Amino acid sequence: MPLEKFRTSQALTLGVELELQLVSLSDLDLAAASPDMLELLRRKSFPGSVTPEVTESMIEVATDIHERYPELLAQLLTMRDTLIGAGDRLNIGICGGGTHPFQLWSERRIFRKPRFREVSMLYGYLSKQFTIFGQHVHVGCVSGDEALFLLHALNRYVPHFIALSASSPFVQGHDTLFNSARLNSVFAFPLSGRAPFVLRWDDFAEQYFAKMEHTGVVKSMKDFYWDIRPKPEYGTIELRVCDTPLSVERAAALACYLQALCSYLLERNEAEPAEDDYLVYNYNRFQACRFGLDGSIVHPKTYEQISLREDILTTIRRIQSRADALGCSPALEDIYRITHAGSDASYLRREYAERGSVEGMVDSALLVFRGDASSQESFSSGV
Amino acid sequence: MIDIALLASDLAWPLTILIAWLAGELAHQTWKIPRISIYALVGFVFGPAQLAVLPHSQSASMLLLANIAFGLILFECGYRINLRWLLANPWIGATSLAEALLTFLAVYFLASCFELPASTALLLAALSMATSPATIVRVVNEQRSSGQVTERVLHLSALNCVLAVLVFKIIVGLVVFETSGSLWEASYNSLIVLSVSVIIGASAGFAVPALLRFTHRTNQDSTLAFTISIICLVALAHSLKLSPVLAALTFGLSARHRRIVFNSSQRGFGTLGDLLSVLLFVFIAATLEWRQVVAGIGLGLAIIAVRQLAKIIGIGIFARISGISLRKGLLVGMASTPISAFVILVLEQTRYLGINLVEELAPLAAAALILEVLGPIFIQRALIWAHEVPDAEEPARAP
Numbered sequence: 001m002p003l004e005k006f007r008t009s010q011a012l013t014l015g016v017e018l019e020l021q022l023v024s025l026s027d028l029d030l031a032a033a034s035p036d037m038l039e040l041l042r043r044k045s046f047p048g049s050v051t052p053e054v055t056e057s058m059i060e061v062a063t064d065i066h067e068r069y070p071e072l073l074a075q076l077l078t079m080r081d082t083l084i085g086a087g088d089r090l091n092i093g094i095c096g097g098g099t100h101p102f103q104l105w106s107e108r109r110i111f112r113k114p115r116f117r118e119v120s121m122l123y124g125y126l127s128k129q130f131t132i133f134g135q136h137v138h139v140g141c142v143s144g145d146e147a148l149f150l151l152h153a154l155n156r157y158v159p160h161f162i163a164l165s166a167s168s169p170f171v172q173g174h175d176t177l178f179n180s181a182r183l184n185s186v187f188a189f190p191l192s193g194r195a196p197f198v199l200r201w202d203d204f205a206e207q208y209f210a211k212m213e214h215t216g217v218v219k220s221m222k223d224f225y226w227d228i229r230p231k232p233e234y235g236t237i238e239l240r241v242c243d244t245p246l247s248v249e250r251a252a253a254l255a256c257y258l259q260a261l262c263s264y265l266l267e268r269n270e271a272e273p274a275e276d277d278y279l280v281y282n283y284n285r286f287q288a289c290r291f292g293l294d295g296s297i298v299h300p301k302t303y304e305q306i307s308l309r310e311d312i313l314t315t316i317r318r319i320q321s322r323a324d325a326l327g328c329s330p331a332l333e334d335i336y337r338i339t340h341a342g343s344d345a346s347y348l349r350r351e352y353a354e355r356g357s358v359e360g361m362v363d364s365a366l367l368v369f370r371g372d373a374s375s376q377e378s379f380s381s382g383v
Numbered sequence: 384m385i386d387i388a389l390l391a392s393d394l395a396w397p398l399t400i401l402i403a404w405l406a407g408e409l410a411h412q413t414w415k416i417p418r419i420s421i422y423a424l425v426g427f428v429f430g431p432a433q434l435a436v437l438p439h440s441q442s443a444s445m446l447l448l449a450n451i452a453f454g455l456i457l458f459e460c461g462y463r464i465n466l467r468w469l470l471a472n473p474w475i476g477a478t479s480l481a482e483a484l485l486t487f488l489a490v491y492f493l494a495s496c497f498e499l500p501a502s503t504a505l506l507l508a509a510l511s512m513a514t515s516p517a518t519i520v521r522v523v524n525e526q527r528s529s530g531q532v533t534e535r536v537l538h539l540s541a542l543n544c545v546l547a548v549l550v551f552k553i554i555v556g557l558v559v560f561e562t563s564g565s566l567w568e569a570s571y572n573s574l575i576v577l578s579v580s581v582i583i584g585a586s587a588g589f590a591v592p593a594l595l596r597f598t599h600r601t602n603q604d605s606t607l608a609f610t611i612s613i614i615c616l617v618a619l620a621h622s623l624k625l626s627p628v629l630a631a632l633t634f635g636l637s638a639r640h641r642r643i644v645f646n647s648s649q650r651g652f653g654t655l656g657d658l659l660s661v662l663l664f665v666f667i668a669a670t671l672e673w674r675q676v677v678a679g680i681g682l683g684l685a686i687i688a689v690r691q692l693a694k695i696i697g698i699g700i701f702a703r704i705s706g707i708s709l710r711k712g713l714l715v716g717m718a719s720t721p722i723s724a725f726v727i728l729v730l731e732q733t734r735y736l737g738i739n740l741v742e743e744l745a746p747l748a749a750a751a752l753i754l755e756v757l758g759p760i761f762i763q764r765a766l767i768w769a770h771e772v773p774d775a776e777e778p779a780r781a782p
Contacts, residue, residue, distance in 0.1 A: 024529065026463040026639070027650075035770065036531040087470040089706040091534055107527070109773050177659050356596075 001213075003205040003221070007146065009065075009140030009235030012263055012326070014072055017062040018095040018244050020083070021100055021365075023093035023277045028362040030057035030103040030131065033092045034111060039084045047078040054116045055108040055131045059094075065140070069256045071330035074172050076248040084370055096251075097348070098133055098168030098182035098243025100382070102358040105129045105172070117300035118176075123155075126189065132182040133244040135165060137255045138236035139262050144201025146266070147237045151195055152273035153265045156283055156300050158227055159288035160312050164335060165254055166292045167344035168192055171251055173358055179292030179345040182243050192219065193282075197275040206232070229243040234336040241285075246368040249334065256331030260323040261315065265284045269318075271301055292343050309339050396445070397428050397439050403665050417759035419521050419664045420525045425666030437669050438483050445630065447621055449666040451515060452659035454617040454631035455652050461635020464541050474705030475535070479542040482697025482719070483512045486543075487550070489684055489693040494746075497682050505554045507744055510723060511690050513547035514540035514633075515758070520722040521660055522762040523652040530771035534717040536762070539698070541632070543719075548629070552577065576625055584630035587616050588637025606649045609638075668755050675748045681751025686714040687720075691749075694719045711769055718765035721758025722751055 003186045024031035034056045042052050049062045061079050087094045105128045120127040122210045141147035166179035178184065186192050198204045212218050221229060227241045237259060245251050277300035281298040287295035316332055322333045351364040403425040407418035429436040443712075467474050485521045490511040494504035519540050522535055595605060613631055620627040651657070676683070695716030704711020765774050 025465050025468075032529045032771070033531075036707065036711075039708055039711075085707075088468075090531060091465055091472075091538075112770065195728040 001219075003209045004211075004232050005189035006141075006144030006201050006230070006232040007235035008142055010067070011146075011266070013065050013067055013258055014255050014257055015063055015065050015138035015140075015234070015236065016072065016076065016088050016251055017138075018076075018096070018248070018251055019058055019060050019133040019135075020096060020244060021095050021133055022057045022059055022087075023095060023100070023366065025091055028093070028359045030100050030108070031092060033057035033090065033107045034059050036090055037083075037086055037092060039154060039189045040090060040371070047075060047082060050083075052111045054111060054115060054127055055118060056111050057108060058101075058131060058133065062266070064213075064370050067081070068326065069252060069259075069331050072255060073249065074254040075188070076252050080248045080371075083185045083272065091189075091278075093366045095245040095362065095369040096133065096167065096246040096248075097168070097365050098180055099346070100133075101132070101348075101352075101361050102168035102173040105131060123189070128187075129185050129188070132168070133158050134182065134186075134240060135244045135251050136241040137239045137242065137247065137258050138231065138234060139258060140233075140234075144204070144230070144232065145199070148199050148201060148204060148267060148350050149233075149273070150262055151228045151230060151237050151274060152199065152277070153195060154228060154237075154261070155194070155273060155277050156284070156297075157261060157315070158239075158281070159295065159297050159308055160315065161239060161254065161258070162241050162285065162288035163292045163295060164310050164312070164338050165245055165250075165342060166289070167243040167246055167348065169345045169349055170358060170361065172354070175349070178290050180243050183241065184224060185291050186240075189225045191223055193227065195226045195229060195309070197225075197273075197278065199273075204233075212235060223274060228343045234300050243344070246365055247371065248345070248369075249371075250338075250344070252355055253331040253334035253338075256323070256326070256328035257335045260326055260328055260332065262324040263289075263326060264319040271277075274302070292345055293339060312339050319361065340351075361376070385600040389598040392438060399425065399437060399665060400661050402429075402736040403663050407661070417519065417522050417763050418524060419525075419660065419761045419766075420756045422661050422664035423668040425753075427671055429665070430669035430781055432672035432674065445450075447618065447665065448659070449663050450621055450627040452663035452666075453619045454613045455656055455659060456517045456520050456629055456663075457615050457628055458609065458635035458638075459651060459656075460520050460537065460541055461632040461637075462639045463537055464519075464636055464639070465538075466550065466628075466636070466640060467536055467735035468538065472705060474701055475538060476542075477536075478698050478705055479539050479546070481537065481544045481701060482694050482716070483543045483698040486512050486690050489689045492649075493685055494691050495687075497746075499682075500555070503744065504556050506551065506558075506711070507747060508685070509547055509550040509554055510744075510747060511547075511686060512550065513722060514694075514719040515721040516540040516544060518755075518758050519662070519718070519762060521664075522759050523764070526689045526763060526766050526772045528766040528771040530769060532639075532714050532718060532766060533771050535698075535707070535715045536765075539715065544632075548564060548577070561639040579623070580626040581633045583616065583619060583625070583631025585637045587612055587630075587634045588639075588641055590729070591605060592641065604649065606652060609654060610652055618677060618710040661712060664755070668752065671748055671752050675745045676752050677749075678744030679749035680745065682746035683753065686746060686750045686752060690722075691717070691720060701781065714765040714769045718762045720761040721754045722747075 009111065022033040022037065023029070023033055034052050034058070038050065038052060048064060051060045052060075054062045061083070063072060063075045063079070066075065078362065083094050106129045108131050110127065112114050139150065139174055141150060162183065168180050168182040169175060170177065171181045190285065196208050197383055198208055210372050218224065221231065225240075228237055228239050230236075233236050279304075280298040280300050284297040288295050288308060293312070295308045296305050297308055299303055314334070316336055320329070320332065323329045348361050348365070352358065352361050355364070389604040403422045406425055407421040410416045410421045411418050428434055431437055431439040487508045491504050491508035495508050499507070515537070516537070519536055563695065591608065595608060609661065613634065616630055616634055617627040695713055698716040699709060699712045702709045
């Protein structure tokens with residue numbers, strides 16, 4: 001089946017998807033609770049969409065299409081409250097974070113749905129290792145060509161989103177020394193990484209995709225696990241490198257940072273993207289995953305070493321006017337705060353040090369997601 | 384010269400445990416039957432009243448061991464109960480009251496039809512309310528299940544046990560008061576034992592986490608620390624003639640709700656929990672007598688049927704409003720089958736009251752034995768039908 005036509009979207013519209021953790025309030029390990037949650041949530045109309053993910057301890061929610069930050073944030077907050085209400089009725093905790101700090105992949109259960117079963121058969125333990133939680137942001141594009149331009153123009157900013165959203169310092173009970181260890185699990189998939197350097201949609205569809213399909217390796221765009229991928233049926237590009245932040249407020253801020261950045265890039269303020277930009281791509285991505293905001297990246301055009309934190313601050317200054325025009329300056333302030341106060345990964349590490357255990361980390365993640373972090377009343381957050 | 388009789392009596396327990404374990408493994412592998420069903424079967428067959436492999440008089444140390452085993456399981460049960468859930472979703476409490484009340488009335492009515500004296504009928508009805516948390520915890524751990532049926536059957540069993548103990552003690556109090564006329568004797572057994580057991584359990588729930596924090600052992604496996612604490616607690620309760628079971632349950636409950644620190648510990652106390660559960664389920668079934676079981680079989684079977692129905696209806700009617708599908712609600716009812724262990728221990732404890740409940744409540748012994756074996760299978764089926772158990776085929780094979 002040839003790749004479908006790229007649907008036209010209104011430029012710079014946003015949609016956010018969040019993969020969330022379902023946690024047992026008894027031992028704070030992941031719990032196979034998504035079938036029960038979905039059954040309960042189906043009864044009333046959900047403010048957005050809610051779907052199962054590959055293992056039963058994950059749930060995915062998605063917002064409608066939004067143009068502006070306040071509406072996006074409002075919907076995310078309503079979605080969060082609905083989820084928490086359902087979780088309270090079923091004794092299930094819900095939280096963000098790119099990884100669960102101590103779950104064992106072997107104990108996960110694949111959701112009963114044919115596609116997930118197939119994926120599980122194909123990928124073996126990788127599909128259970130894939131119990132990781134990401135935020136995906138869709139940005140609307142007027143044409144396929146514009147989508148591919150944006151996708152490649154964003155290449156040098158991918159580390160920003162990794163470092164700002166990083167919330168997966170622990171895996172299987174141990175500190176990985178990474179800020180985003182989650183992305184390491186994504187890299188294990190054969191079709192992960194960067195998209196091929198093609199700038200015209202017709203070339204992408206007729207040459208690259210048609211050839212790949214002919215090889216039998218892929219059937220649809222869904223089979224690519226790229227960091228940024230075009231989504232022709234929505235008319236968007238989808239940024240997939242972010243860990244799910246601990247709070248929905250931060251999720252909204254990240255989405256709007258991307259929105260303002262895209263607005264800036266679409267004005268062609270920077271040198272055209274080129275294949276050679278990708279020479280430093282994997283290195284920069286590693287720096288962001290490993291060191292977070294303290295990482296240093298190599299500028300793809302000048303080969304100059306820059307501190308990731310500095311680069312983000314510079315970018316904030318550059319895109320400020322677009323953010324003002326788009327009404328998302330509060331989001332940019334939030335991003336600015338992250339560069340000073342640290343990412344969710346550093347917050348989680350501090351909680352670990354303070355509370356003394358990985359279980360304590362999950363407990364604080366539950367409180368942050370509820371918007372309840374200031375409350376020192378410990379455990380399971382009750383009512 | 385080897386004394387064969389002495390050797391045989393010394394080896395009775397170890398060999399029975401070996402055989403029970405082996406039979407449990409074989410049955411679990413071949414027919415996927417829950418292991419504890421088989422342990423109970425072996426215990427009953429080898430019991431003093433049947434093949435008499437096991438000695439007639441239970442030694443105090445065996446009773447203590449059984450209580451420790453029971454204590455470990457009930458601690459875990461208590462630890463998994465989230466009281467805040469009952470506030471967040473009041474329909475759980477409503478479900479619990481409905482199913483307990485319905486069971487009480489149905490069994491009382493049934494017993495009256497069988498022309499039992501009113502006091503016996505009341506006691507029978509009270510004990511029928513309780514679902515055995517021990518059986519549920521063991522099957523849940525064995526099946527590694529998780530989901531609403533698992534979660535609810537655990538909470539409901541803890542709640543209806545508390546209700547059953549309260550109602551049972553009140554009725555016993557009334558019976559003792561009627562026969563002896565001494566209010567002190569009546570209230571001592573009902574109240575003091577229960578409240579002191581609760582108090583020592585709750586104190587342990589404060590002290591142990593505090594100790595762990597004090598010794599900075601918060602990020603290490605705390606299985607051993609909790610195990611030793613439970614052993615001490617059970618021994619104390621045992622020696623003071625309190626309720627070790629209730630003390631352990633309260634310990635678990637307060638340790639969970641008062642934890643300022645978080646500890647990881649092995650689910651089901653790991654290998655030690657497995658070992659002691661063989662002993663426990665053999666021990667409990669061994670106390671049953673064939674004669675009694677036969678005597679009570681008619682009413683026993685009727686109780687099982689009526690009780691099952693009452694629980695399924697009581698839980699089913701509140702299923703949707705409390706947030707789960709009707710199907711899952713019915714399955715929670717189905718999983719609430721076992722009475723067994725708990726009831727038998729309560730019966731044993733009332734022997735010294737002067738009323739021979741064990742004789743009078745023969746139907747319960749029959750029901751207990753049947754459910755000791757069948758109960759775990761009911762729970763297992765309910766969990767499998769609710770899709771809360773990992774699929775056997777799941778370990779992915781290449782197509």
